[in-house]
Amino acid sequence: MDQSMDMVRVKDSDCEKIERIGRDILDSCEFRRIIGQRHHIFSTVGYHSVHVAFMMLFFARIFRLSESDAVRGSLWHDVGIYDRDSFSGSRDTAHSHPIRSLESAEKSGTINRIQADMIANHMWPVTRKRPGTREGFMITIADKCCAVTEFLRLHNDRVERVLKDIADEVD
């Protein structure tokens, strides 16, 4: 493979896509406050959100979904979990955090109907309302797959790289 092809591959890596498409979200105070929040016992909400974005980019390639919606809906979907102590239990957490996440995302003034569906209904079938879009349905799968692999501590170096880039920016 020639050098120019290598450059294209590096430029279009999923790490860079997530950082480019989600730049404003990764820089927002809503996202910064979830980076260190514990999640799925061995993970954090920040790690999990970027992890879901990687899996949704994978699904976007297979099912020809919008990469922008895949990344942005994923990065927003759990920003409502910024204070675990404010939930009264796991049932309340499951039902309340998508509502909080959607409120935060809507305040940004950047989300569309597809991203709103991804955020609001990603906990289905734990929550009653079914997603109404393909992206909303795919994130219900990505969210659960990522949660299981995080619980099994199968950590992904590419997720760590995005989080390190965010941390380096703050320093």
Ligand SMILES: [Fe+2]
């Ligand atoms: Fe969630």
Ligand SMILES: [Fe+2]
């Ligand atoms: Fe999640």
